[in-house]
């Protein structure tokens with residue numbers, strides 16, 4: 613599966629949702645997640661994210677993000693249509709530790 617990681621938080625560009633062939637993105641207030649059981653590993657979304665927040669879970673160190681994606685995908689509503697990025701998207705693009713700062 614692919615997972616959405618830290619840099620999506622408070623950016624939420626949403627380019628990713630339009631290209632997913634199985635519509636497996638789910639939307640929270642501050643960021644998006646991928647449903648790990650629905651993702652077919654096609655990889656199309658990865659290069660679409662301007663924040664480079666989408667990664668294959670085969671990359672090391674992404675266990676935490678896999679858990680976060682799985683947990684919230686089961687709670688949040690599905691999103692399939694692109695919308696405006698968050699107001700602070702450009703300003704916060706590239707900031708580290710967003711999950712700790714803005715989410716938890």
Ligand code: SF4
Pocket residue numbers: 613614631632633634635636637646650651652653654655656657658
């Ligand atoms: Fe959707 Fe493919 Fe991205 Fe998985 S890898 S979330 S199936 S676009």
Ligand code: F3S
Pocket residue numbers: 616619620621623624625626627628629644660661662663664665666
């Ligand atoms: Fe987030 Fe990138 Fe999609 S910032 S909403 S994962 S395009």
